[in-house]
Amino acid sequence: MDKRDYYDILGLQRGVAEGEIKRAYRKLAVQFHPDKNPGDQTAEEKFKEATEAYEILKDPQKRAAYDQYGHAAFSQGGGGGGFGGFDISDALRAFMRDFGGGGGGFGDIFDEMLGGGGGGRSRRGGPRKGHDLRITLPLTIEDIAAGVSKKLKIQRLVRCERCDGSGAEPGYTPEKCPTCHGAGEVRRVSRSFFGQFVSVSACPTCNGDGQIVIHKCSECRGEGVVSGVTTISVKIPAGVSAGNYIPVSGAGHIGSHGGPAGDAIVMIEEKPHDIFTRQGDDLICEIPISFSQAALGDQIAVPTLNGDHQLKIPPGAQSGKVFRLKNKGIPHLRGLGKGDQLVRLVVWTPTKLSAEEKVLFKKLSTMSGTQPPKADKSFFDKLRETLGV
Ligand SMILES: [Zn+2]
Ligand SMILES: [Zn+2]
Incomplete structure (x- = not known):
């Protein structure tokens, strides 16, 4: 496929002013930018083509060579410093280099291109x-x-x-950086046996912004x-x-x-919660009960997230017994349903006894039914069974 004429691509006549080239390219680049035409191969080709044309025509030396020899000036062996292998990332960089600072909103793409380990070029201060x-x-x-x-x-x-x-400061505008003339980057040309190398780095004066503020805003x-x-x-x-x-x-x-x-x-x-601790989507709480409640059984009010729940304690309930209140826990974040609330009984031992209470406890302690069984393996097996653990 023959290459199209660079001036035709940009819709320009030969001999136009440099500023016209920039303007025409910018218009096309914004129109066909991959960010605005995701997945559109034709747009990407047009973006690349326009950028290639711009890269040649904006450079006075390359433009002169092109005017004289056409595409032959840049083909292999044609001299003039080769312009092969122009891919989409080169095109995006070229566009961002010259137009990235104007609030074009393409900064993310630029970051991506460079974030992928892209070459030795330093970024300029785009959005x-x-x-x-x-x-x-x-x-x-x-x-x-x-x-x-x-x-x-x-x-x-x-x-x-x-x-x-x-x-x-209001009334003033940022001025074009005198070091890089607004390009945001500085080029160093070095010559070696293999040819001429151009290295590009961010402008030290403006940190790549391309412009500097002399009359600074008093607020910021x-x-x-x-x-x-x-x-x-x-x-x-x-x-x-x-x-x-x-x-x-x-x-x-x-x-x-x-x-x-x-x-x-x-x-x-x-x-942290005063009553509940969370375990996954289950809530755990401990409820103190008295000796008598544990021994005789009772009905007690247990706090839940939705008001009190009446819990029946069977006679002979052991300290540490766990009751499971279904669906009283935390809703599952994914999917339907809720966790449960686990209520653990703790038999509370009185710490201050009156004379009369002491007498009663002493009397109770002499009765065989109030004595715990021998603490052997069968006792603990049985205990675990009653606790439901
Ligand atoms: Zn600068
Ligand atoms: Zn300000």
Whole structure:
């Protein structure tokens, strides 16, 4: 397939001004950018083609060679420094290098391309997504069991309103960096036996931004961002546990150079409960009962998450016996149903006895029915059976 004429690709006449080339390319690149045309091969080809044309025509030397020899100027052996193997990542980098700072919103793609270990080029200061913000949210067991919506006040970096994020005092605009002339990067050319090498690194004056702020905004001191307090609402589903987190998209710190905000990551913590401890989706509680209740049996009110539950204690209940109250626990986060509540009886021993009580206990202690059996293996086997453990 014959290569199309570079001027035709950009829809330009020969001899146009340099600025026209940039303008025409930008329009096409934005139209066919892969970010806007996901999965569209034709658009990707057009994006690559336009970028290749731009890369040649924007460079006065290459443009002169092309004007004179056409594509032959860049084919193998044609001299002029080869331009083969132009792939989509080269095209994306070229576009971001020259247009990334204008709030084009393609910063994420650029990050991805470079994040994949891409080459020796350093990034310039295009739009960048802001940092995520971590917030811990302590919840009561009641909140966790019911699910809850919370409003959270968070402190985060927001765009400075005084300068609208530019960092420049109102009335002034950021100026083109004198070191890199707005390119955001500096090139060093070195010659060796194998030819000419160009190394590119971020401009040290502007840190790759391409522009510098001389008259700094008095509010943000040129940073373009200030600390602000925002209220966000988070919906927490029933059944979450400590360590679960809920991302709130776009509620993190604002990005630099018009980049999107990061996310707020709400980390769930569990507050200790006076009565219940959690084991998975089961709740465990201990209920003290008296000697007499244990011996004679009784009906007692056991607290649950939904009010009291009347529990029947059979006569002769041992301390440590566990009752399972079905579906009185925490709802399962995934799937239907709930955990159970486990109630463990603890026979409470009185610590202060009146004279009369002492007499009664002494009298009881002489009766054979009140004595525990010998503590041997069969005793513990039997005990375990009664406790239900
Ligand atoms: Zn400001
Ligand atoms: Zn610079």
